[in-house]
Amino acid sequence: MTNSSSPTYYADYLRLSQLLACQQPLSGDGHKPAHDEMLFIIVHQAYELWFKLCLFELDSVLETFGQDSVDEKQVGIAVSRLQRIIEIQNLLIEQLRVLETMTALDFLDFRDVLYPASGFQSFQFRLLENKLGMLPDQRLLYNREVYYSHLAPDHQRLIQQSEKGPSLFALVERWLERTPFVDFHGFDFWRVYRQAVEDMLAVDRKAILANTHSSQTEKESQLREVDTNQENFEAILNEDKHRSLIDRGLRRLSHRATKAALLIELYRDEPILHMPFQLLTALMDIDEQFNAWRYRHALMVQRMIGNKIGTGGSTGYSYLRATIDKYKIFADLFNLSTFLIPRSRLPELPEEVKKNLGFYYSRRDS
């Protein structure tokens, strides 16, 4: 509570005189600016502050997973930082409600002065996407040019650099591949899993055929569904199938990492997998939150400018709308649900493996 150096003053600590001098409306030509331009500036500055914090947290997580060996203590800290990013994303979405208090007509009062600036020029947001693992190939052309073409040279350099650096996707993939969960000594999980899947599908088929409530057409349709499910399971059981899905751009995560992730999902109640499970969940949440934000943002833009061209020259709403699904990074984790089987059919792990998945510290002697 004490400090031998000079006392800290709140306004100095937060650099308030600089911070509160950064709001310089352009409208009004020296006269009274359009009232809502202040809102517009501050909302966007708040976004950039939060982006900076997200990048700061993300960088520390990248550092953790960039190490050759990551201990569980660090995984726990990384998870809590990802969860912080998720809370910030919540705020980014809520913040749109403040922006939406500006109506389309209010925006028109100063829209001209922004030209050709646009939220697309937020280099911090691009860095965030790239560091999470967005691939250059995934990106839509923006105004018929590469997405960072309208940025200042130093910002372009930062973005190009981030495209090269190892992303969270790549580092987590490597971490998953190295986890010891995939191969259990002396216990072929995947053979047992395959059997469980086949049993489950056989019971499904039998139930369909035995159902006296459904017509022949219904039965056939239901059997086809079971066939589809069977095919889906092949993708996890068969590495070649998985590789061909990767080749066709339908999967991105390696087969080995996918299997590790599935094991985490299936045995997530085991203490040692608590944190890995929270990690995978956090990655999906981050993806989902950014897409929710993109979606809400696209809606707002449509309401604000209708069919007009965006200030940055994009086709506004339709451009934004198109990015939503395409820009998902951890889609493979979402798809893991395809491979889940009910707990009741889950192969019982051998005692030895279970012990390895639990804590050493036993409560017995307490």
Place this chain on the structure above:
Amino acid sequence: MTNSSSPTYYADYLRLSQLLACQQPLSGDGHKPAHDEMLFIIVHQAYELWFKLCLFELDSVLETFGQDSVDEKQVGIAVSRLQRIIEIQNLLIEQLRVLETMTALDFLDFRDVLYPASGFQSFQFRLLENKLGMLPDQRLLYNREVYYSHLAPDHQRLIQQSEKGPSLFALVERWLERTPFVDFHGFDFWRVYRQAVEDMLAVDRKAILANTHSSQTEKESQLREVDTNQENFEAILNEDKHRSLIDRGLRRLSHRATKAALLIELYRDEPILHMPFQLLTALMDIDEQFNAWRYRHALMVQRMIGNKIGTGGSTGYSYLRATIDKYKIFADLFNLSTFLIPRSRLPELPEEVKKNLGFYYSRRDS
């Protein structure tokens, strides 16, 4: 605070003994049911309670606008009821967070017993969509059949009825067409508006050509944007153009109603237009909220079942995903922003018209 009849008891008033007896899990075959089935049931029942309230509020608004003459007092009440629906929709979206505490693996524990039930069978939600104004043509086939084919006969009847009854869209359209805002006696607003648009576009073109910072190619591209904007404006100025857009399914709201709505947007600061403006805003909010809900719901389903077939037989995520944009009802209101012009270019209304748009009751003599 007093009541001559028998005293009211909280639990009786709310029918708690019936209400709390409605949660009957199916899993477990008489043994201990899957833990999360209780969550699943209660979340869906809460949804249905809110849907009932939304329908109740919407019906009262339909009654208001179904009258031959709607006075401003009633418009105010209708708006506050629509705003209540919007608050409920907020809750519907938030409620997904509770459902999301159930993981895919937890769901698998009882998913089988639901077959073939599905949220698609919520007849109250279908009624809500139809009463708002969703057209049967807009709907996707569900499992290759009409969307209500899997419902009980009495629920099908209710839905078919709601398809026929006048919807909020239709009633508001009629109300807009009858508003006195479109034709001002002795003041041709639309001639002045056209002139303002042309002036604005001319200034835009001139500015582009005079800009010394941009290349010839950039100028050409910018001029093409102005052309596009000009074409967009034609749709409001020219009834034939509007009709052809309707014929091609690109517009739904009549030309006359669209013009009235635009006038409300442009002169919304006039006291008499406060409530009409809040009405249009509320309609867009309702649309936006339901689409936000559909979007979040689709994401959750993907996370829950991956590529599997939904319990109702739909292709789950991709079906839900497809409904989002297609199911917008008041899209024409969103597009009004296309026709806005800056306040500074807005034609000044003649004194007589302005007086008519203000309140009779003057503060002068107070």
Place this chain on the structure above:
Amino acid sequence: MTNSSSPTYYADYLRLSQLLACQQPLSGDGHKPAHDEMLFIIVHQAYELWFKLCLFELDSVLETFGQDSVDEKQVGIAVSRLQRIIEIQNLLIEQLRVLETMTALDFLDFRDVLYPASGFQSFQFRLLENKLGMLPDQRLLYNREVYYSHLAPDHQRLIQQSEKGPSLFALVERWLERTPFVDFHGFDFWRVYRQAVEDMLAVDRKAILANTHSSQTEKESQLREVDTNQENFEAILNEDKHRSLIDRGLRRLSHRATKAALLIELYRDEPILHMPFQLLTALMDIDEQFNAWRYRHALMVQRMIGNKIGTGGSTGYSYLRATIDKYKIFADLFNLSTFLIPRSRLPELPEEVKKNLGFYYSRRDS
């Protein structure tokens, strides 16, 4: 969409290079600072950005109500700006969730360097409180000194100035006093209102006595409640009673303004009162939101520092806790509910008055 001057660049427009240079952690003594200090700084800077925007919106509302005559158009705009403040307050509350991702132990890593800075030193927040109408007398001593004693001289000056300037409370009070709603020509509303209140209480008493379900003791207790309600009504009907409540510090709003506010509440469905009603509602919302924020903030502080002394030297939680109810500004508006009577007992306004409260523009001729 075009602009003859030099093109705007997003990062320059938002002054990003300055803005993103304002985060200077103090911990670490030149070495790696405590990880969570960045979070701490950015959260507080975001608060200050929002406070600036709230002040900006509030100032424009003060300007409106500072005029001698305020027309309805301006009231509408003022209401929408107050509603914007409410949305921002929502965000201020949500933002605590981000701060709460920092645990008490994380905070300890850099708490020392803050000494003696403290959130109490936010001069913008003090300005906001004063401009809304907080009275110097309402304030608790902070660390046994006046609340702004620890601020820099220029910030102290700003705060002292804001204590003198007309507050929103004062301006709205004056505006209410001048509204024409209190005296209707040739219709003594308050005589009719008094009669309605007396009739209502008489019916209450009769019902209590006639109730065969309740014991004598219960009846006596209920009759005492009716007496209390009667006394409460005296405060609005009798100016002397009201003045004595003001003298004892139990009321602040003048009798005339209180009566105008009550009339607005009672006849809020009349079109001309839509906006005044939304204004009163917004004032209560702003009060409620700041108190909700103070409450959540106090809880967070307790969790963060327990019984320790705050960095600013305050007794932390207990100080904050004490401010919550004491710092309500528009308490008199909340209390208006005491004076409401059911719509069914509301005196019918004479035709002439009703016409004055409606819009001149009739739909008849449309």
Place this chain on the structure above:
Amino acid sequence: MTNSSSPTYYADYLRLSQLLACQQPLSGDGHKPAHDEMLFIIVHQAYELWFKLCLFELDSVLETFGQDSVDEKQVGIAVSRLQRIIEIQNLLIEQLRVLETMTALDFLDFRDVLYPASGFQSFQFRLLENKLGMLPDQRLLYNREVYYSHLAPDHQRLIQQSEKGPSLFALVERWLERTPFVDFHGFDFWRVYRQAVEDMLAVDRKAILANTHSSQTEKESQLREVDTNQENFEAILNEDKHRSLIDRGLRRLSHRATKAALLIELYRDEPILHMPFQLLTALMDIDEQFNAWRYRHALMVQRMIGNKIGTGGSTGYSYLRATIDKYKIFADLFNLSTFLIPRSRLPELPEEVKKNLGFYYSRRDS
């Protein structure tokens, strides 16, 4: 996905015909009821559905901690169920916004018919409070009688039973007391901790005296703060001191359990303490959320009825307001922050202990 029994129908599964028949407004005397009574009923029914779910989740957690030995797998599941309760509480708070769309005047239209029913009669909410660990002594008298006096006999019985059964507070206290974290074999943590505290306070005192920026009076005031902090630490270090605090009603959690909880807070980054730490956090969150709900609810009641007596005969706002702080259950956990010391001063755990706190399963051999 298939089921040999009869197909499930959504509306039947959810018992919709019963559920949607539970809304029976009392106002209107057989004529058209007050419009907003439907809202009032449905909001309260939604509350009761969520209370049922909270009780269901809480009961399963009580079952877990009621066992003689609780393994980590079960702690993880319990935590996720408590986190579900927290999400539901979020919704309970949000739900107030829907109720707040009803104004005081709308409420008056049907308030009479509720008499003397009141939300105080929600037996489920009382059960929830008791099962969490609220003590009968903590409770305020309600209308001069015990809090459940106005309930039906069977509801009274349930509440009395819940007062006797082991609460979450009691079970977690027992679990904490039995954790092996308090005594480490051959390592006297508490001696080292005491030393660390004393060193820290000595440095603080030295820094204060050496500070050239502060006056003598300031120094004295700061030294007194350090004395206060020192006294606070005594409460954890000295069991007698703790016991006397318990006797004076200032503490509730046993000394042993408090020490275990503090250790969990201090070493929460150790993998084995991840879940215990999340457990303690969840308990505080639940407390905080219910208090936030009580606070928001009290504000709403004040706005709705002003100074009037509540329908249940309570003094409305002031009663509710008084419950907020008094009804905190896990206050001792909030106060743990008092005893935290910076990580840099935290005694390093011996290698042996650290290994015991880590996972057995090493990544080395992967």
